Amino acid sequence: MNEPLFDPVPEPVVVSPGAVHVPGWLGLPRQRELVGRCREWVRSPAGMRKHRTPTGGRMSVAMASLGWFWEPYSYSRTLPDGTPVPPFPPELGELARAGVAAAYGHAPEPESPGYDVALVNFYDAEARMGMHQDREERADAPVVSLSVGDTCVFRFGNTETRGRPYTDVELRSGDLFVFGGPSRMAYHGVPRTRPGSADPDCGLASGRLNVTIRATGFG
Numbered sequence: 760m761n762e763p764l765f766d767p768v769p770e771p772v773v774v775s776p777g778a779v780h781v782p783g784w785l786g787l788p789r790q791r792e793l794v795g796r797c798r799e800w801v802r803s804p805a806g807m808r809k810h811r812t813p814t815g816g817r818m819s820v821a822m823a824s825l826g827w828f829w830e831p832y833s834y835s836r837t838l839p840d841g842t843p844v845p846p847f848p849p850e851l852g853e854l855a856r857a858g859v860a861a862a863y864g865h866a867p868e869p870e871s872p873g874y875d876v877a878l879v880n881f882y883d884a885e886a887r888m889g890m891h892q893d894r895e896e897r898a899d900a901p902v903v904s905l906s907v908g909d910t911c912v913f914r915f916g917n918t919e920t921r922g923r924p925y926t927d928v929e930l931r932s933g934d935l936f937v938f939g940g941p942s943r944m945a946y947h948g949v950p951r952t953r954p955g956s957a958d959p960d961c962g963l964a965s966g967r968l969n970v971t972i973r974a975t976g977f978g
């Protein structure tokens with residue numbers, strides 16, 4: 760309903776070298792499709808978990824891992840109960856490569872390591888994610904992140920410190936964000952979401968869904 764007859768062509772915005780925001784990359788039908796697929800993927804045993812951190816806290820974002828199990832701050836081949844991690848959906852690999860192409864204007868190099876892990880992150884109104892680096896991977900392939908549901912403030916920083924300089928970007932439903940190259944190790948986080956900002960037609964009644972796709976390089 761109320762979808763434009765012609766989707767505007769998404770224009771990439773370079774936030775810092777190698778870090779590109781593509782607003783509105785996924786239209787509403789593709790957002791709904793992604794939400795539906797994520798609901799299937801995170802059924803147990805993948806499950807949505809709020810991980811403990813080594814300092815004794817608990818993450819406020821609920822997450823599920825596909826392909827490799829990630830929890831602060833390492834990957835494993837099995838879930839904590841020893842059972843296999845649900846497989847990485849090949850369609851997410853394709854989506855990630857298409858995302859890189861949309862952001863950078865060219866597909867990943869054929870020899871670059873394949874995407875093999877996805878985190879499905881769910882933010883309720885209170886959830887946030889502190890400034891961190893995605894540094895548990897051996898491969899340097901760009902990280903590809905997709906957002907559906909409530910808008911969030913995505914804080915994209917520098918490679919040296921959790922603090923300034925950083926840029927606050929509003930990630931809305933359907934937005935793509937890719938960070939690689941000189942930005943691959945930049946600190947980033949989600950200081951807040953904007954509850955109730957989502958178009959209900961995106962497939963989520965409330966909250967924010969983020970799918971982060973990475974290449975581990977573990978082979």
Ligand SMILES: O=C(O)CCC(=O)C(=O)O
Binds near residue numbers: 888904
């Ligand atoms: O939710 C987001 O946009 C960022 C997620 C993130 O940084 C991560 O899962 O490592």
Ligand SMILES: [Fe+2]
Binds near residue numbers: 891892893947
């Ligand atoms: Fe991250």
